[in-house]
Amino acid sequence: MRIAYVDSSVIVRRYLPGDAGHRDAAELFAEIDTATVSSTLARIEVSGALVRAARHAGIDPSVLLARFEQDIAGGDPLIVSPDQAAVESSALDLVRRHAIRALDALHVAAAVIVLAELVGPGDVAVFVSRDNAQAAAARASGLATG
Numbered sequence: 001m002r003i004a005y006v007d008s009s010v011i012v013r014r015y016l017p018g019d020a021g022h023r024d025a026a027e028l029f030a031e032i033d034t035a036t037v038s039s040t041l042a043r044i045e046v047s048g049a050l051v052r053a054a055r056h057a058g059i060d061p062s063v064l065l066a067r068f069e070q071d072i073a074g075g076d077p078l079i080v081s082p083d084q085a086a087v088e089s090s091a092l093d094l095v096r097r098h099a100i101r102a103l104d105a106l107h108v109a110a111a112v113i114v115l116a117e118l119v120g121p122g123d124v125a126v127f128v129s130r131d132n133a134q135a136a137a138a139r140a141s142g143l144a145t146g
Contacts, residue, residue, distance in 0.1 A: 002034040004146065005111035006077055007104070007129035008045035011038065015064050016073075018052055021109040021130055027049055028128065029076060036077035037118065039087075039110035042102065043072065043079055083111040094137050112141050 013025035031038060046068060054061035072079055090109035095102060102144070108127065115125040126146040127138040135145040 002031070002124045002126065003115060004028065004034050004036050004126050004128050005107075005115055005143075006036050006038050007107050007127070007131065007134065008038070008042045008049065009130040010051045010128050011042055011046045011068075011077065012053070013130070015050055017069060029071075031111075036112055037080060038077045039107065039114065040079055040081045040112070042077070043107055045103065056108070078085070080110075080114050082110050082117075086113055094141070098133065098137040098140065100133050100137050104129075104131060105137065108134060108138045108141055111138065111143060115143065 010028065011023070012019055013019050013021035014029055015067050016093060028034065050064040050068060051061040054064050071077070087106060087109045091102065091105035092114065094100060094105035094108055098105075107129075111127045115127075119125045121141075125144065126133065127143040128146050129135050129138065138145050
């Protein structure tokens with residue numbers, strides 16, 4: 001099984017058909033042999049991004065939000081809450097070493113912890129983001145990126 005920690009940037013694209021990254025995101029979430037996971041941060045970040053995108057497009061954000069909440073309820077992605085103190089400590093180190101944004105560092109730190117807990121024998125773990133700096137920090141933290 002492939003376990004993909006997905007950053008909010010990827011999750012958002014899943015719901016925005018006009019976005020350049022939509023197809024890749026939709027394909028990732030449709031892969032049968034891939035389990036997607038993200039932290040509780042994603043629920044907040046994605047909700048905000050979907051509301052902004054809907055308002056910009058002049059549509060009711062409740063449709064996008066309802067679909068997102070339905071997917072979360074179905075575990076796609078699985079939303080997890082790793083040890084906050086450990087995540088924050090690691091994220092602080094990441095922003096100081098890699099000069100990445102705080103929320104990006106929090107996701108990388110959460111991914112390191114979550115994937116270490118979830119990956120079993122024969123599993124492949126990957127961190128998926130649309131942000132090159134964040135992906136570089138993930139690789140420097142020992143994560144494969146995709």
